[in-house]
Amino acid sequence: MSPDRLEAVLMLLMLMVYNASGAFVGINIGTNVSDLPSASDIVSILKAKKIQHVRLVDSDHEMLVALANTGIEVMVGVPNNQLLRMGQSRPTAADWINKNVAAYIPATNITYIAVGDEILTTVPNAALVLVPALQFLQSALLAANLNTQVKLSSPHSMDMISKAFPPSTATFNSTWSSVMLQYLGFLKKTGSSFMLNAQPYYGYVKGQGVFPLEYALFRSLNPNSQIADPNTNLFYTNMFDAMVDATYNSIKAMNFTDIPVMVTASGWPWHSARKEPAADVDNALAYNTNLIRHVLNNSGTPSQPNNQVSTYLFELFSEDLRSGSVSGESWGIMFSNASAVYSLTFEDVATASTDSPALHGMFCVANSSAPHSALKQSLDWACGPGSANCSAIQPGQPCYKPDDIVAVASYAFNDYYHRTQASGGTCNFNSTATISSTDPSLSIHVSLVSLSQH
Secondary structure (H helix, E strand, C coil): CCHHHHHHHHHHHHHHHHHCCCCCEEEEECCCCCCCCCHHHHHHHHHHCCCCEEEECCCCHHHHHHCCCCCCEEEEEECHHHHHHHHHCHHHHHHHHHHHHHCCCCCCEEEEEEECCCHHHHCHHHHHHHHHHHHHHHHHHHHCCCCCCCEEECCEEHHHECCCCCHHHCCECHHHHHHHHHHHHHHHHHCCCEEEECCHHHHHHHHCCCCCHHHHCCCCCCHHHCEEECCCCEEECCHHHHHHHHHHHHHHHCCCCCCCEEEEEECCCCCCCCCCCCCCHHHHHHHHHHHHHHHHCCCCCCCCCCCCCCEEECCCECCCCCCCCCHHHCCCCECCCCCECCCCCCCCHHHCCCCCHHHCCCEEEECCCCCHHHHHHHHHHHHCCCCCCCHHHCCCCCCCCCCCHHHHHHHHHHHHHHHHHHHCCCCCCCCCEEEECCCHHHHHHHHHHHHHCC
């Protein structure tokens, strides 16, 4: 074995040992973008954000080359429109593995293949070829001696589960019983994970008020709004955990155990039409920040406390070419020009300071069109029960400005938001505040300078 190849193999082994120590958070990279950055630019973004796991929707060769020798773990995808050929022809499956996987290992650290995406609920006529495709691809991996490094699975949506709550009674839709038995048998035999696309945003919207928004966003629930599974007396503080546990129980209902669940897509849209008010920047930032912290604390779920749930955030770029609703185009944490929709850190934010690095460049400011009486009420709450540090805006202090409540309230709102966002604090204040990229303290400074000049 050449020194370069030996070094690459050792690097892969070290990464495998490192990642066995706990759950990780990766990110999806979609391609329905009108002006997608180059592969090398995307990899530079991943490095800058310290993202060590990516899920590609396909097996784009430029991306696979750019990801070589980075150590980043890569999940490649077999697109839905290729599944039929893959499931009907063993040679086709072998050719796909040779051209899209074997040709790039070990330089590119490919560890998973997602075969199709939500096939059973979006392309039901392809259901019968799903497991044959997995089996043919597995045979090709075995022939290439890659079956221990690269695992195969297929992402499913929560629509596969007839009734997800309470989690303890959840079962897969009986329509797919035969396919699911074969699919779970394949996962068990190959030591692969069940891939789940868990999107609490859709669970919240479809619930039409049954579940509080705080529950979907990992925020603290009012003691009177605690959500428990009546059959197990397990309390659920967030919808994400309930979805994962519903999946575990659905697997168990088919007499399978010890199949880990991996979440292949989870996120929150930052923009929508008027009919989807929960899709905004504040909620997207809150969900994704709280999701990252939740996954990285390795706490598992209420029914599976020892099973950590690695998760791929959905997604890196907002896909403006994606068909459907406005919110469907707005899940990315970045625009295609590489500017951030909002700032997000992929490191363990559980130990972050009160001024979370996830909020750098993001400020909570007063809505200038809100009634002054409403702003005053929100300001009083922020400086009182909200425990914001309002000392600088008190009478006699440098930022005191009694005739500019918008500036003063912005100062208080922003202090509260940066202190509490990591633990569920929001930038709303009864709709009197909003997210901005302008530091509110600057507006007070400008006002004071303007006054001193008159």
